Amino acid sequence: MAEIQLKNVCKRWGSFIGVDNFDLTIADREFLVLLGPSGCGKTTTMRMIAGLEDATDGEIVIGDRVVNDLDPKDRDIAMVFQSYGLYPNMNVYENIRFPLKVRKVDPATHNERVMRAAAMVELEEFLHRKPAELSGGQRQRVALARAIVREPNVFLMDEPLSNLDAKLRVSTRAQIKNLQHELKVTTIYVTHDQIEAMTLADRVVVMKRGVIQQVGTPTEIYDRPANTFVAGFIGSPAMNLMDGTLAGGVFTASNVRIEGLSGPDGPVTLGFRAEDASVSASADGAEISAPVYTMELLGDATMITVRAGGAMVSVKAHKDYRIEIDETVGLSVPAHICHLFHKDTGARLEA
Ligand SMILES: Nc1ncnc2c1ncn2[C@@H]1O[C@H](COP(=O)(O)OP(=O)(O)O)[C@@H](O)[C@H]1O
């Protein structure tokens, strides 16, 4: 049983706040992803859980033990980093075996455990090679195997895929997801890549400047972003956002008029997703009517971008749709696909 509780955990250096009141319970066997831009406090949060950094305030509980004063080696956690941290002079087998030696695990069990971990990440053929003789993807799999072999209570993974090329990232991502499913180990995974977060997580924590912005399942975060920061971070492309005025349920901004909304009269930020909107048959009477700024062929869709409400707004059209730049296009943006946010705080306005 390895539930992890972070109770109002803070990290300060002088007057600088790296992590501010992080308060969350991570369920046993949960796959939790910390997501946010560079510098938002993801690694610091992770390092406090691992014991590599002291919390300035708050309590960290793993299982039923408060671990604030426990050494990293006594926390039963295995970490995987962006830089693989392999020993260059040891072959793959010895690299994977190393944590068992350090922890003085009964040597009679080593071979079986190493072979099982190697099999899980498909490294059996490479056991005799040195790290220098491996590709980036293979090295990262050695790092994963070295974490697995310990059979820890908790996995911490800090941007483990960021050194891999795009294709390898996708396949290794799938492997990590499957591995976590097999091993059923509580996992905290750090990334700045929202697609990684959405594809891997049971729950996502979106962070900004040390502060949690939203905690939810990928679907919750995508469907109901708590504020404009989350809305603008999740999705590819991220949600379209524009400022305008709401009066009597009608939102207006330059080139935009959307009826049938509910919300308080006054300035608001309106958002909608490119994939929820569509190109309308005619520019007349469409919610957005504007000249095309650019058209991009994505393969599975054609992305149309216009200037509206003082922002660039993108809509995904059918993959066969074609239009010229500067031609006027009508975009269908019905009220039911729209999200409203407070213009100043960015907080979601509940309908
Ligand atoms: N030892 C330190 N002393 C002072 N500031 C630090 C230290 N370590 C990290 N920071 C700052 O804390 C913030 C969060 O860092 P970090 O957790 O590494 O962000 P992330 O992993 O989300 O990119 C950053 O602004 C970083 O510069």
Ligand SMILES: [Mg+2]
């Ligand atoms: Mg980091």
